[in-house]
Amino acid sequence: MQVKVINQSKHSLPEYQTSFSAGLDLRANIDESVVLQPLERTLIGTGLFMELPEGYEAQIRPRSGLAYKHGLTVLNSPGTIDSDYRGEIKVLLVNLSNEAFEIQDGERIAQMVVAKHEQIRWDETAVVSETARGAGGFGSTGKS
Ligand SMILES: O=c1ccn([C@H]2C[C@H](O)[C@@H](COP(=O)(O)OP(=O)(O)OP(=O)(O)O)O2)c(=O)[nH]1
Numbered sequence: 001m002q003v004k005v006i007n008q009s010k011h012s013l014p015e016y017q018t019s020f021s022a023g024l025d026l027r028a029n030i031d032e033s034v035v036l037q038p039l040e041r042t043l044i045g046t047g048l049f050m051e052l053p054e055g056y057e058a059q060i061r062p063r064s065g066l067a068y069k070h071g072l073t074v075l076n077s078p079g080t081i082d083s084d085y086r087g088e089i090k091v092l093l094v095n096l097s098n099e100a101f102e103i104q105d106g107e108r109i110a111q112m113v114v115a116k117h118e119q120i121r122w123d124e125t126a127v128v129s130e131t132a133r134g135a136g137g138f139g140s141t142g143k144s
């Protein structure tokens with residue numbers, strides 16, 4: 001599927017790192033590096049503007065390596081890019097480690113997965129159907 005994009009960043013367009021990767025790695029597009037202190041959050045621009053087809057969304061997800069090694073994650077994970085959004089794609093990062101982390105310009109800070117989605121119409125009713133699970137959730141099926 002082709003997706004229109006404007007690249008106002010200093011970097012090349014995001015790429016799939018392997019043949020069957022689900023996510024395109026997004027690079028920070030910043031004038032100078034940003035230091036994130038423990039529990040601090042920051043919005044990082046990518047310099048990318050895109051036009052997703054109707055019925056598609058893009059999800060901004062953390063990279064597991066950064067999360068594992070540095071406690072760096074996407075605060076609103078998964079971030080949602082609506083198909084009618086025309087602004088810059090931005091990444092909201094938070095440092096959940098107890099050490100400062102320096103984000104460099106051009107660093108691959110997150111990944112973006114494009115997915116189909118539905119928009120629903122409500123069918124308002126007085127009852128919903130019975131199931132074996134019923135209202136059970138939040139650990140109701142136990143541990144093992
Ligand atoms: O990680 C993200 C999340 C959102 N957005 C952009 C695209 C999205 O379409 C728009 C709105 O996002 P969202 O609906 O999550 O934010 P909101 O707080 O509900 O803002 P709004 O009232 O603008 O919808 O912001 C990003 O660039 N990065």
Ligand SMILES: [Mg+2]
Nearest residue numbers: 080081082085
């Ligand atoms: Mg919204």
